[in-house]
Each structure stands twice: as structure tokens, then as C-alpha cells.
Amino acid sequence: MPNPVSTSAMTASPCPHRQGVSCGDCRMKALCLPLALELDQVERLDRIVQRGRPFQRDEYIYRAGTEFRSVYAVRSGTIKTFSVNDQGVEQVTGFYLPGEIFGMDGIAHTNHISSAVALETSSICEIPFNRLEELSLALPNLQRHFFQLMSREIINDQRLVALIGKNSAEERLATLLLSISTRNAQRNLSEVRFRLPMSRADIGNYLGLTVETVSRIFGRFQKQRLLKVDKKEIEILDLDSLQELANI
């Protein structure tokens, strides 16, 4: 008897991908919008945001090499960004959850140097960058917000460098799980039960590990009663120990 209800504890809204929402109504606005923006400023931002039909699993939001036009906000679902070097080796550069902004690495060039795909059905807000620039000239709060968003992205990447450069496989995986856990908590979802939308291969790629190692560590964590793992469904049984492991 398959249970049609996802374990992801959604609120009353019938479909998380529904159209026609405005920034003012969006459940994610506290995450992706500058809190400092006044109501009429939100409206002005809202007017430049484009919302298309949801992206299906494996659908590209943008591709490396194509023209950079916009940055994007996740309204629902999960996005993976990655780049491919000239030897064809893929590098996963990030996983983006609802309320988070991606595509800011494209700003430096006229063409994208990385790609973004949906890991599950996902609704995306597209924010044309030249319009965002114009609006930022008029709304100092918005300009500041984007500077801060980009700064945060830099900080995240630096943390990832430290994680990969200095920590063991166990510490890396624990840290990723806790990162997703806290980001879920910010979205008012459970911080101990969630579905990992990405494959083991993606996790390993992101963390600088092989699939086998990721798999073994999941096994080890289960044996140590830190986690309950059922394919992509994760339950954190011992948050404290996991945090200790991740030295957070």
C-alpha cells in the first residue's frame, strides 16, 4: 500500500508548485527577500520576477555556455548546480533548497560557466539580472541585500573548502546532513526526518568522496545509531553526536 503523502511535512497548501504567486505571498520570502524591503519595494521587485511552469526532474534551468541572463530563487524542490571541466569531470558546486538563490556565479561573465538541474519537480523564480541591477540602483536595500547574498555565497564556498581540505569523510557527510537539517528547520520542516533529493554520487561529488565511501559512511552511521537510513529517507536519531562529529 503505497502512501501518497510525502514524508516531507508540507503545510496546508495543496500544491507547492502552484503558479501565480507573488513575492509578497510567497512562503519563502523571509528567506530570499530582504527583510528590510518595504511593501511597495517588494512589489517593484515582484514585477520583474518571472515564474514559469515547474521544472521536472533532470530538467536544466540553465546550461554552461549559454547566455547569462538571470539569477534564480527556488520556490519549491531542489536544484543542483555543477560545472564540467575540459576532461569532462563533473563538479557539483551546490544544492539549493526553497528560499535560496542560485546562479550568482554567472554574473562575472556573459555566458554561464556552470549548469543547474532540478533534482525533483521544482518551481523556480527567475530574476532577470539587468532588471535587478536597474532596480538595485533605485532601492539601496535591494543592492545591499544582493551584495550580502553574494558575500554569503563566498563564505559558504570557503567553508566547503575547509570542510573538504581538513575533514574526514565522516565529518564531511555529517556536516552536509546537518546543513540540510538546519536549512529544513528554517523552512519549518522537520530537522530530523527528511528526504535527500540527491543521489549518493552527487553527495560524494560535492564532498570530494567516492560513492562507495558515502555508502559506507551511511552504513557506519546507522550501525552507530546516529541515523536511520532508508534509501533517500533520512532520520537523524542522535543529533548531538552528529553535531559533535561535524564539529559545529
Add this chain to the structure above:
Amino acid sequence: MPNPVSTSAMTASPCPHRQGVSCGDCRMKALCLPLALELDQVERLDRIVQRGRPFQRDEYIYRAGTEFRSVYAVRSGTIKTFSVNDQGVEQVTGFYLPGEIFGMDGIAHTNHISSAVALETSSICEIPFNRLEELSLALPNLQRHFFQLMSREIINDQRLVALIGKNSAEERLATLLLSISTRNAQRNLSEVRFRLPMSRADIGNYLGLTVETVSRIFGRFQKQRLLKVDKKEIEILDLDSLQELANI
């Protein structure tokens, strides 16, 4: 007989750290300034830039925990940025050469989360961030330039993640050497002979390696006739092979 002349091929200017320069005169303007800025716009930027006395080796430009006020441009010398986690482990996050901007990770917060020290005597331009924000509202080119600078920082960090996560010690060191080489070339310095201003420990820390490994790889590169290494003085003997190693 010690040779007082540094191997770094400086141009005629008697002292690279001299005061009283303006952005318009600065040899590094092509690197750190938006090329698109008009002359009078450069002057307006110039007026907010603060130039103090040079920083000596090991002097801090800013410290983690102190109030974030400015971003900085290197006019001469080399700056190392790093953060320290709660276990006291240092993570080197970057080396900044003349014409490069650092401190952008501070924008996201009111206080710095990383520190910056001079690796050698260095002249620094301080750019108060709130004044930069104001000016950016008036100068669209400047706003764009800073968005692009930050985007480039993100890209660099992502490349570093890939380097550390996917490449061997040899590949990592080769890539760092080539990065410094090309950045020197941009400053019209030799791309095959230069002085590494940072210690082996800093290099290892940055690349996610131990000092011993860095030292061994330097030895290996010498044996393979890729490099001539004399303490911090580096001569690249076989640029092609090094590039092949770094898969660039």
C-alpha cells in the same frame, strides 16, 4: 655578496609602496578598477579610497570579530586571508596580489569572520563599504563591477573546491603555481621566475595538504626538471608540462 635587487622585475618607480597615488595613476587600475568607468567617475571613486602607511609583514589588515567597514585593494605586496574555526584550526582562504580585491566575505555580516595579514610589506587601498554602496547607486558601472568582482570570487572558490576535492597533491600544487604565474603575468612580471611570499605551511593549508607533502612535491618537481626551487624563489623550467599536470 647579497644582491639588494629583488628578482621581482619592478618598473622604474623607485618604491612600490609610495603614498599619495590616486586611482587614475595607479599601475594596478586596469586590474582593480572597472575599465568602463569614465575619468570623472574614477575621480569620484578615488575620493573615497583611503591609503594609509604600508603594512609590515605579519601585520593585520583586519581581524575576525572586529567590525566590518571596508573592502580592500592590494596596491603592492601580498595579503593572506584566513579564518579560524572554534577548534582553533586555521584555514587559509586566499592569497591576494597587487590589483586584487579582498575582504568581500565580510559584507554579509556586521563583523569580520575572517582575518587578513600582510605576508610582506604591502600597500593597501581601503574602500569604505558604505561609501562604496552609495557611490554604486550613482554609478551603474561601478555597481556592476562589484557584482562581477564578487561573482569572480565565488567562481574562484568553486574552482578551489574542485581542485581540493578531485585532484592529487601534485595537481594542486602545480595549479597554485600556475595561478600565481598567470597573475604575475597580468601585472607585467615574469611568469616563470617569482618569489612565493607565503610559507610552505600556508601553501599546504590553502591546498588541503600537509607541509611535508608540499615539500616533497617541490622536491619531486625539481627532480623532474619542472621547477628550480631555491627557498621561496621559484623558476618554472617546463611551463607546458606543469600546465599538463594541472590540467589547465
Add this chain to the structure above:
DNA sequence: CGGGCCCATTGATACAGGTCATGGCAAGGG
């Protein structure tokens, strides 16, 4: 001038994680 310190190098050894290979399970398609 000598002692101490920092930095770099080099060697011996250990081990975490990579590589290679096998097998299982679930989903989808003919």
C-alpha cells in the same frame, strides 16, 4: 659568537579512502 627558534627537508610507517569487482533491489519496458 653561540644558543635558540623557525622553517624546510627527508625518511619510516600507518591508515583512510580510492579502486575494482560482485551482488541485490526496485522501477520501467517489452
Add this chain to the structure above:
DNA sequence: CCCTTGCCATGACCTGTATCAATGGGCCCG
């Protein structure tokens, strides 16, 4: 229903890099 395919798990083995330890050179300072 069986066959294929993709994803994950697990075992055996190997190797690159960390770790531990010892040595040497340069430099500062008493």
C-alpha cells in the same frame, strides 16, 4: 512476467598522503 537498467551496498585490496621523528640551515638576539 521476465529482462534490463540504474542505484546502492559490501568486500578485498592497494596507494597516496598523513603522521611521527630526526636533521639541517638561516636568522635573530643576547
